[in-house]
Amino acid sequence: MNRPYSSYKDSGIEWIGQIPKDWDIASIRALCYLGRGRVISNKEIANSLGEYPVYSSQTTENGMMGRLNTYDFNGEYVTWTTDGANAGTVFHRQGKFNCTNVCGTLKAKADKVFPKYLPYVLNLGTKCYVRYDINPKLMNNEMAGIRIPLPRIDEQKNISRYLDRKTTQIDDLIAKQEKMIELLQEEYLAVINQVVTRGLDQNVSMKDSGVLWIGQIPLIWEMRKVGRSFRYIGSGTTPDSSEQEYYENGSIPWVI
Numbered sequence: 001m002n003r004p005y006s007s008y009k010d011s012g013i014e015w016i017g018q019i020p021k022d023w024d025i026a027s028i029r030a031l032c033y034l035g036r037g038r039v040i041s042n043k044e045i046a047n048s049l050g051e052y053p054v055y056s057s058q059t060t061e062n063g064m065m066g067r068l069n070t071y072d073f074n075g076e077y078v079t080w081t082t083d084g085a086n087a088g089t090v091f092h093r094q095g096k097f098n099c100t101n102v103c104g105t106l107k108a109k110a111d112k113v114f115p116k117y118l119p120y121v122l123n124l125g126t127k128c129y130v131r132y133d134i135n136p137k138l139m140n141n142e143m144a145g146i147r148i149p150l151p152r153i154d155e156q157k158n159i160s161r162y163l164d165r166k167t168t169q170i171d172d173l174i175a176k177q178e179k180m181i182e183l184l185q186e187e188y189l190a191v192i193n194q195v196v197t198r199g200l201d202q203n204v205s206m207k208d209s210g211v212l213w214i215g216q217i218p219l220i221w222e223m224r225k226v227g228r229s230f231r232y233i234g235s236g237t238t239p240d241s242s243e244q245e246y247y248e249n250g251s252i253p254w255v256i
Contacts, residue, residue, distance in 0.1 A: 011149060013125075013147055014128075015124065025148070026112075032113065034106060040098060049069070054066045055091070059089055063103075073093070077092075078093065078118045078119055078122075079091050079104065080104050089123070089126075091119060197209075205218070
């Protein structure tokens with residue numbers, strides 16, 4: 001890996017490792033004002049035709065669960081999920097918006113930290129601080145104590161802009177690959193459908209199968225119930241959970 005800085009030092013934080021010698025380490029408490037969203041019900045959202053997004057604990061749609069006519073936050077913030085499976089997931093927010101009570105908020109202190117830098121660095125380490133009691137949680141007091149590497153403000157901006165460009169490029173490539181996979185899956189199903197309903201001879205005479213999802217089949221083919229084609233139709237079983245050796249270091253496949 002390329003190391004563009006002349007010298008490094010140990011950060012003293014396990015998930016960070018070494019950092020450039022002239023970088024600092026600072027806590028979120030020292031860099032940001034911490035806040036929290038409020039309880040926003042699905043009914044409140046359903047009764048609104050507003051324009052201001054409501055962010056919640058979900059990560060799909062950039063964490064947005066709906067819109068309201070009013071807003072609680074206005075400006076540049078960082079939010080994170082405090083509760084549930086996505087606890088510790090961090091986002092950059094800009095403009096007028098709302099947060100539910102399962103979102104914490106960070107407002108960068110002037111000249112302390114570049115807001116867009118925070119999600120990049122925090123998403124590397126927040127999962128280390130999530131408490132897994134009954135429900136995963138990363139509350140404000142845990143977030144406040146997280147310490148992160150801190151280059152100069154101008155370097156934070158350069159890092160953020162570089163990562164913005166790279167993530168956009170990667171997201172574009174992923175979208176193209178996903179579209180290609182979707183098209184290949186369609187072709188895969190089309191080929192199977194064509195062969196299992198027409199056979200390999202594409203010029204064969206056809207007849208109606210009498211089954212809607214099958215359509216036409218070759219004239220010389222017949223339709224038969226599955227029950228008439230197999231000697232026995234059964235189902236699997238679940239190994240006895242009291243026999244722990246069935247579940248440990250096994251070599252026999254178990255299809256579920």
